[in-house]
Amino acid sequence: xxxxxxxxxxxxxxxxxxxxxxxxxxxxxxxxxxxxxxxxxxxxxxxxxxxxxxxxxxxxxxxxxxxxxxxxxxxxxxxxxxxxxxxxxxxxxxxxxxxxxxxxxxxxxxxxxxxxxxxxxxxxxxxxxxxxxxxxxxxxxxxxxxxxxxxxxxxxxxxxxxxxxxxxxxxxxxxxxxxxxxxxxxxxxxxxxxxxxxxxxxxxxxxxxxxxxxxxxxxxxxxxxxxxxxxxxxxxxxxxxxxxxxxxxxxxxxxxxxxxxxxxxxxxxxxxxxxxxxxxxxxxxxxxxxxxxxxxxxxxxxxxxxxxxxxxxxxxxxxxxx
Amino acid sequence: xxxxxxxxxxxxxxxxxxxxxxxxxxxxxxxxxxxxxxxxxxxxxxxxxxxxxxxxxxxxxxxxxxxxxxxxxxxxxxxxxxxxxxxxxxxxxxxxxxxxxxxxxxxxxxxxxxxxxxxxxxxxxxxxxxxxxxxxxxxxxxxxxxxxxxxxxxxxxxxxxxxxxxxxxxxxxxxxxxxxxxxxxxxxxxxxxxxxxxxxxxxxxxxxxxxxxxxxxxxxxxxxxxxxxxxxxxxxxxxxxxxxxxxxxxxxxxxxxxxxxxxxxxxxxxxxxxxxxxxxxxxxxxxxxxxxxxxxxxxxxxxxxxxxxxxxxxxxxxxxxxxxxxxxxxxxxxxxxxxx
Amino acid sequence: xxxxxxxxxxxxxxxxxxxxxxxxxxxxxxxxxxxxxxxxxxxxxxxxxxxxxxxxxxxxxxxxxxxxxxxxxxxxxxxxxxxxxxxxxxxxxxxxxxxxxxxxxxxxxxxxxxxxxxxxxxxxxxxxxxxxxxxxxxxxxxxxxxxxxxxxxxxxxxxxxxxxxxxxxxxxxxxxxxxxxxxxxxxxxxxxxxxxxxxxxxxxxxxxxxxxxxxxxxxxxxxxxxxxxxxxxxxxxxxxxxxxxxxxxxxxxxxxxxxxxxxxxxxxxxxxxxxxxxxxx
Numbered sequence: 001x002x003x004x005x006x007x008x009x010x011x012x013x014x015x016x017x018x019x020x021x022x023x024x025x026x027x028x029x030x031x032x033x034x035x036x037x038x039x040x041x042x043x044x045x046x047x048x049x050x051x052x053x054x055x056x057x058x059x060x061x062x063x064x065x066x067x068x069x070x071x072x073x074x075x076x077x078x079x080x081x082x083x084x085x086x087x088x089x090x091x092x093x094x095x096x097x098x099x100x101x102x103x104x105x106x107x108x109x110x111x112x113x114x115x116x117x118x119x120x121x122x123x124x125x126x127x128x129x130x131x132x133x134x135x136x137x138x139x140x141x142x143x144x145x146x147x148x149x150x151x152x153x154x155x156x157x158x159x160x161x162x163x164x165x166x167x168x169x170x171x172x173x174x175x176x177x178x179x180x181x182x183x184x185x186x187x188x189x190x191x192x193x194x195x196x197x198x199x200x201x202x203x204x205x206x207x208x209x210x211x212x213x214x215x216x217x218x219x220x221x222x223x224x225x226x227x228x229x230x231x232x233x234x235x236x237x238x239x240x241x242x243x244x245x246x247x248x249x250x251x252x253x254x255x256x257x258x259x260x261x262x263x264x265x266x267x268x269x270x271x272x273x274x275x276x277x278x279x280x281x282x283x284x285x286x287x288x289x290x291x292x293x294x295x296x297x298x299x300x301x302x303x304x305x306x307x308x309x310x311x312x313x314x315x316x317x318x319x320x321x322x
Numbered sequence: 323x324x325x326x327x328x329x330x331x332x333x334x335x336x337x338x339x340x341x342x343x344x345x346x347x348x349x350x351x352x353x354x355x356x357x358x359x360x361x362x363x364x365x366x367x368x369x370x371x372x373x374x375x376x377x378x379x380x381x382x383x384x385x386x387x388x389x390x391x392x393x394x395x396x397x398x399x400x401x402x403x404x405x406x407x408x409x410x411x412x413x414x415x416x417x418x419x420x421x422x423x424x425x426x427x428x429x430x431x432x433x434x435x436x437x438x439x440x441x442x443x444x445x446x447x448x449x450x451x452x453x454x455x456x457x458x459x460x461x462x463x464x465x466x467x468x469x470x471x472x473x474x475x476x477x478x479x480x481x482x483x484x485x486x487x488x489x490x491x492x493x494x495x496x497x498x499x500x501x502x503x504x505x506x507x508x509x510x511x512x513x514x515x516x517x518x519x520x521x522x523x524x525x526x527x528x529x530x531x532x533x534x535x536x537x538x539x540x541x542x543x544x545x546x547x548x549x550x551x552x553x554x555x556x557x558x559x560x561x562x563x564x565x566x567x568x569x570x571x572x573x574x575x576x577x578x579x580x581x582x583x584x585x586x587x588x589x590x591x592x593x594x595x596x597x598x599x600x601x602x603x604x605x606x607x608x609x610x611x612x613x614x615x616x617x618x619x620x621x622x623x624x625x626x627x628x629x630x631x632x633x634x635x636x637x638x639x640x641x642x643x644x645x646x647x648x649x650x651x652x653x654x655x656x657x658x659x660x661x662x
Numbered sequence: 663x664x665x666x667x668x669x670x671x672x673x674x675x676x677x678x679x680x681x682x683x684x685x686x687x688x689x690x691x692x693x694x695x696x697x698x699x700x701x702x703x704x705x706x707x708x709x710x711x712x713x714x715x716x717x718x719x720x721x722x723x724x725x726x727x728x729x730x731x732x733x734x735x736x737x738x739x740x741x742x743x744x745x746x747x748x749x750x751x752x753x754x755x756x757x758x759x760x761x762x763x764x765x766x767x768x769x770x771x772x773x774x775x776x777x778x779x780x781x782x783x784x785x786x787x788x789x790x791x792x793x794x795x796x797x798x799x800x801x802x803x804x805x806x807x808x809x810x811x812x813x814x815x816x817x818x819x820x821x822x823x824x825x826x827x828x829x830x831x832x833x834x835x836x837x838x839x840x841x842x843x844x845x846x847x848x849x850x851x852x853x854x855x856x857x858x859x860x861x862x863x864x865x866x867x868x869x870x871x872x873x874x875x876x877x878x879x880x881x882x883x884x885x886x887x888x889x890x891x892x893x894x895x896x897x898x899x900x901x902x903x904x905x906x907x908x909x910x911x912x913x914x915x916x917x918x919x920x921x922x923x924x925x926x927x928x929x930x931x932x933x934x935x936x937x938x939x940x941x942x943x
Contacts, residue, residue, distance in 0.1 A: 013777065014784040021785070025793060133674065133928075140923035142873055144880050145895060145916035152904045152912070163905070219422035225378045227437055228409030238425055245427075260786035264877050268899070278789050279881055282796045294789050302784040317470040318426055 004310065011306040018298045023067050026291055027060075076292030081284055086292035089277065095176050096166050097266070097273035101258045103189060104196035109251050112201040116208025116247075117240050123213065139202035147195040147268035154191060161191050164270030192269040196262065200254065204247050211243035218242070245316055249308045256304025260297030324351040325493055325526050326375070331388035333367075333374055340598045344370040347551035347634075348388060349624055352494065352543075355524040357517070359537035359558070361573070362547035365594060371547070372496050372530045376415050377405045393493070410441050414487040416480070416497040423483060424471035430482050431457075431467025434489065442490050456485040460515055477508040484516055491523060498530045513540050534573055538562060546570050549594050549605040552624060556631030566633035566641040568610045571648035590654055604636070611653045612637055612644050678928030681921050689739040696736035699889045702727060716910050723910040726901040734889050735914050741890040742872050742922060745802055749871030752810035754864040757817025758856065764818065765825025766848060772822075779815035787812055791874060795883040802885055805878055809871050817863045824856050866930050869923035876919055891915035 058066075070076070076086035119131050138146075155163040162168070166188050173179035215221060216239055224234040263275035270276070274293060281289035313319040331348030334341050345367040352358050362368045373379065375390065377397065390397040392412070397405060417423035424433060431453060438449035454464035460481040471479060480500055487495050500516065501509040517540045520527050529541060537544050537558060544562065545555040546569065554567040565571045572590040592609035595601050601608060607617040617636055626632035637644060647653055688695060702710070714724040722731040764775040791808040798804045828834055828851070837847045878884050879892025880899070898904070898912040 010777070010780060014781050017781045018784050021781075025797065133924075136927045137920060137924050140869060140873075140920045140927060142876050142880070142892075142895075142916065142919055144877060144899075145912070145919065148895065148899060148904055148912055149916070152907060152909065156905045157907060219417055219419075220425040222378060223415065223417060223423045224425070226376045226409060226415045228406050228411070228441055229436070230440075233440070241427055242425070257787070260789050263788045263792070264880060267881060275789070279792060282792055283882060290793065294786070294793060297786045297789055298784065301786050305784060316427070318472045 004313075007306060007309050011302060014302050014305075015299065018302065019068070019071055019295065020064075022291060022295060022298070023064055026287060071295065076295070077288035079281070079289040080286045081281070081289070086288050089289060090274065090292060090296050093272050093274055093277055095180060096271060097259055097262060097275065099180050099185075100189065100192055100196065100262060100266070100271060100273060101255065104193040105200055105251070105254055105258055107193070108197040108200035109204045109247070109254075111197070112204030113208050113240075113244065113247060115201075116205040117212050117235065117243070119205070120209045120212030120216065120243075121235060135202050135205055138198055139206075141199070142264070143195060143199045144264040144268045146198055147192065147265055150191050150195055151268065162188050166272050192265050192271050195268070196258070196265050200258070203250060203254065207250055208240075208243060208247050211246055212239055215239045215243045245312065248315055249312045252304050252308035252311050256301040256308075259300045325354045325356075325393065326350075326352040326528075327391040328371075328375070329389050329391075331371065331374070331390060332386045333370055333379065334384055334386045335380070336382045336384075337598070342597050343386075343550055343600065344383070344597060345374070345550050346600070347624065348374075349552045349632075350528075350545045350555060352526050352528060354493070354526055355520075356543060357520060357527045357529060357541045359541035359544040360528060360530045360547065361532060361534060361537055361544060363594060364532060365597075366547045367550040367597075368530050368547045369498055372498055372528055373415075375494075375496055375528070376413055377409060410437065410492065411490045412492050413494045413496065414490065414492045416483045416487045416495060416500045418499040419476075419479075419503045424479060426471055429468055429470055430474065434467065434482075434486055437486060437489050452489070456489055457482075459488070459519060460485040461511075476504050477512060480504065480512050481515060484512070484519065488519060488523060488525070492525060494526045494528065495520075496528045496530070499532070500529070501536065502531070502533070509536075510539075516540065534562070546573070549600060550597055551605060551634065552632075553606065553635070554631075554633040556629070560629065560631045564631075564641070565645055566631070566638045567606075567635045568612050568637075568644060568648065569606050570633075571645050572654055604634075611648070674928040678925040681925035682929075685739055685743060685918075685922055685925075688736060689743050692736050692740055696733035697730055699734040699737045700729060700887075701733075702729060713906065713908065722914055723908070725897065725911060726903070731894075731911055731914065734894050735891070735918060737889045738891045738894060738915065739918070741802070741888060742875070742919070745806060745875040745890075746868040746872040746922065749806045749809040749875075750864045750867035752806060753813045753867040753871070754817055754860050756810055756814035757863065758821050758860045760814060760818040761821025762825060762848060762852065762856070765822040766829070766844070766852065775818065776822075779818055782812050782815045785812055788874070788877060791878055792881060792883050795878055800883050800885050802875075802888075805875050805884070806871070809874055813867065813870065817860065817867070820859060820863065821856050824859055825852060828852055828855055862930055865926045867926075869926035872919060872922055891919050 074087055078084065079086055079089050082089060115131070119128050122128050151163060154160050166185060167179065168184050171184055173182060179185055221234060221239050224238045260275060262273060263279055265271070266273040266276040267279055274297060278290060278293040278297065280286070281293060328348050328350050331345060332343065333345040333348070335344050348367070348371045350358065350360070360368045360372060370383070374385070385398055424430060434453045434456065435446070435449050438444045438452055439446065442449070444452060453467060457464040457467060462478060462481050462485065466474070466478075474482065484500070497516070501512050504512060513536065516527070529536070531537060541558050543556065544558050546553050546561065546567065548569045554561055554565065554570045561570060562574050565574055569590075590609055595605055595608065601618070603616070603618040603620055604610070604613070604622050607613040610617065614636065622634045622636045624632050624634040712724060712726050716723045722735065724730055760775050764772040790812060791805060794808040795804050834847055834851050837851055875884070875890070876892030876895065879890055880896045882896060884890065884893055884896075894915040895912055898908065903911045
C-alpha cells in the first residue's frame with residue numbers, strides 16, 4: 001500500500017511537471033503569447049473577457065496560477081477554428097480514438113502474444129529464421145506508410161474499403177454507441193485498425209518471445225516436464241502465464257501511448273480523432289485546442305503509466321501477496 | 323533384481339566450445355526401498371546423471387551411450403510417449419531449491435492438486451483430501467495450501483517439494499541436493515522427514531549431494547563420481563570406511579567422525595579436468611598422489627568384488643596401504659607434476 | 663554479458679551492416695548518382711513531364727510536378743542519415759551522461775535524474791515533437807532536439823543499471839581506495855565497460871530518429887523545400903498518388919526508410935531492445 005501511495009505521488013508530480021512544461025511551451029511560440037487564448041477575429045469585448053478569464057493582463061506567475069486553476073476545472077478555453085469549448089471538441093472525437101486504439105491494440109496483443117510464445121517454442125527453427133526478420137521489418141516501417149500502402153491497395157485499388165473518415169457522409173445515429181457499432185463505422189475502421197495493429201504487434205511479439213525464452217529455462221518449467229504434464233499445459237499455464245506479466249504491463253503502457261500516438265494513422269485515414277485534432281490545431285494555430293488536446297493526451301499517457309505499475313503488482317503474487 | 327540399473331550411461335552437451343562429455347560412465351544400481359547417495363564435486367556430472375534418469379534433459383543434451391533399465395525394461399529404447407506416461411508416477415524428483423522449482427504464480431496447494439488430478443487421475447474432492455494428507459505427512463499445516471511459494475520458508479518449500487514427489491507413490495524419488503540451500507538444523511529435520519517417509523512408503527531414493535555427512539546420515543549405499551565417471555560404489559560402511567579409490571579417500575579423510583553433520587568435501591589440490599577434452603588415462607591421475615605411469619595412459623575399468631563394492635583404480639589392491647597414507651593431510655597439499 | 667558481444671557471426675547483423683554501408687555510399691556520392699531533385703522536367707513536346715512511369719531516363723518515374731523521383735530518393739538519403747546520426751548521437755550522449763552520473767554518484771543526483779526520466783516518459787512523443795517543430799520553427803535541429811529530450815531516459819536507465827553492477831565489482835572500489843579521482847575511475851574503469859552498450863542503443867536510436875523525422879515531415883511540420891523521404895511521402899499523399907496508383911512514387915521512400923531502420927535493429931542483435939524505447943523499463 002505504501003508503495004502504491006509513493007507511485008501515485010510520483011504520478012501527480014509528473015502530471016504537474018508536464019502541465020508546467022506545456023504552460024511554458026506555449027509561451028515559446030512566436031509572437032504575442034496572449035494569442036494562445038485570444039483569436040484576433042474576436043470582438044474587442046470578447047477579447048477583454050478572455051483576457052480576464054485567463055489573467056493575461058497580469059504577471060506571469062499569476063497567469064501560471066490561473067492556468068492551473070483552469071486545468072483543474074477542466075477549462076481549456078474556446079477553439080478558434082470551431083468556436084466551441086475545447087473540452088467539447090475533444091469529447092466529440094474521443095470515442096473514435098478510443099475505438100481505433102482499443103480494437104487495434106487488442107488484436108495486436110492477442111496475435112503478438114500467441115505468435116511470440118510460438119516462436120519461442122520453435123527456437124532454432126525455420127519459422128524463427130523467417131519470422132523474426134519479418135516482425136522486425138514491420139516494426140521498422142513508418143505507420144503512415146503502412147497506411148498509405150493499405151489505402152492504395154484496398155481502398156483505391158480494390159475498392160473494398162472507404163478511403164477515409166469514420167462514417168459515410170450523411171449518416172445519422174441515435175447514440176454514440178449505435179454509431180460505433182454500426183456496420184458503416186466498422187467498415188471505415190478496418191484499414192486504420194489493421195495499419196495500427198500491424199505496427200503494434202511487433203512489441204508484444206518480441207517481448208513475449210524473449211520472456212518465454214527466459215522462462216523456459218526456469219526450474220519450474222523443467223519440473224512441470226518431469227511431472228509429465230501435457231505439453232500444452234506447460235506452455236500455456238506455466239511458461240506463458242509467467243512470461244505474460246511484463247506483456248500485460250506493456251499493454252497498459254501501449255494503450256496510453258497509442259491514444260496520442262495515433263496521430264499519423266489518424267491523419268492518413270482522415271480519422272476524426274484526438275491525434276488529428278491536435279495536428280490540425282497546431283497547423284492552424286488554434287492554440288487553445290492544441291494545448292487542450294496535448295494536455296488530454298499527456299493525461300491519458302501518464303495515468304496509464306501508473307495503471308501499468310499497479311497492474312503488475314496485482315498480477316504478480318510475489319508483489320501482491322508480499 | 324534391482325529397481326533401477328544404469329550401465330555405462332553417457333550424456334553429451336553441445337556447447338559453443340565443442341561437445342562436453344558431462345557423463346561418460348554412469349553406472350549404478352538401486353534396489354527397492356534403498357537410499358543411494360550420489361556424491362562428487364560440483365561439475366562432476368552427478369546432477370546431469372540424476373536428472374537424466376527422469377528422462378527430462380536440457381535441449382542441448384543427448385544420450386550418447388549406455389543403458390537405463392527400470393523395473394526390468396530398458397528406458398532409452400522406449401517411445402517418448404511411453405516414457406512420459408511413466409513420469410512422476412514411477413519416478414519423481416525433489417529439486418535443489420524449490421523457490422525456483424515451484425511456479426511462483428500459483429498457490430502451493432494448487433500445484434499439488436495439478437499433479438494429483440492430472441497425473442494421479444483423482445477427482446477434485448479426492449485430490450483435496452489427499453493433498454491435506456500429504457501436507458500433514460511432511461509436517462506442513464494443510465491450511466497453508468492457499469499460500470504462494472514465496473510466502474514459504476526454505477524448509478517449508480522443501481517439505482512441500484517432498485510431499486509433491488511422494489504424491490503419486492512412485493517407486494523412485496530422485497532428490498537433487500534437497501537440503502543444500504537450508505541451514506544445518508533445518509537440514510536435519512528435512513532429512514529426517516525424507517528418511518521417515520521413505521521407510522513408510524518403502525520407496526527408493528537417489529540422493530544427490532556434495533556433502534559426505536548427508537550420505538553417512540541417511541544413505542544405505544553410495545556412488546562416487548569424478549569428472550563424469552563413477553569411480554567407486556558400494557554400501558556406505560564399506561566405501562566410507564574402506565575406500566578403494568584415492569578420490570574417495572580424499573573425500574572421506576576430512577571426516578573422522580562421519581556421523582557429524584555439517585562438513586564439506588576435503589580440499590584436494592588441483593581442479594577437475596575440462597570435460598570437452600578429458601585426460602587419456604584415469605581422469606583423476608593429474609590430481610592423484612598415487613598416480614603411476616599406466617594411470618596416465620590407460621583408463622582403469624570399474625570392477626566389482628563379490629560384495630558389490632566397485633572401484634575404478636589400477637592400485638585398488640593396495641587400497642588399505644594407500645588409505646593410511648591418504649589420512650596424512652600432507653599427502654593432499656603437495657603439488658604434482660605428471661607422474662612419470 | 664550477451665548484449666556486449668559484437669555480432670560478427672550473425673547473418674542478420676551482417677545484412678544490417680551491409681545496408682548501412684550501401685546507404686552511406688549513396689549519401690556520399692549522391693551528387694554523382696542523381697540530378698537536381700527539385701528541377702521541373704519537361705517532355706520534348708514542351709509539356710510538363712508529370713506522373714510518368716518508370717523509364718530509362720527516369721528510373722522511378724516523375725512526380726505530379728514533373729520532378730525525378732529517383733533523384734529525390736537518392737538525395738533524401740542524406741537528410742535521413744544526417745537526422746538519424748545526429749539524433750542518435752544526441753540521445754546516446756545525453757542518456758549515457760545521465761546514466762553515468764545517476765549510477766555512479768547515486769543519491770540526490772540519481773533521484774533528480776530518474777524523476778526527470780519519469781517526466782520525459784510522461785510526455786506524449788509525437789505530439790511533443792510536432793508542437794516543438796511548430797513553435798520553434800520547422801527546422802531539422804528542432805526535430806533532433808525534441809527526439810533527444812524525450813528519448814534519453816531509455817539509454818540512461820540501461821547505462822545506470824550497468825554502472826550499478828560495475829560498482830558492485832571490486833575494481834571500482836579498489837581504484838577508489840587507492841585514491842583515484844572519480845573522474846579517473848569513470849574514464850578508466852567505467853566508461854570503457856559501458857561504451858558498447860551505448861553504441862548498441864545508438865544503432866537503434868538511429869532508426870527511431872529517422873522514423874520520427876519522417877512522421878513529422880509527413881504531417882507537414884518538416885523543413886519546407888528540403889528533400890527527404892518523409893517529405894516525398896507527404897508530397898505523394900497530398901498529390902493523390904495513392905488514388906492514381908503511383909506505386910513508383912510512394913513505395914520506394916517507404917522501402918528506404920524500412921531498410922535503414924531495420925538495419926539498426928538487425929545490428930542491435932538483442933531483439934528485445936528493439937521494443938519502442940518509451941515502453942521499456
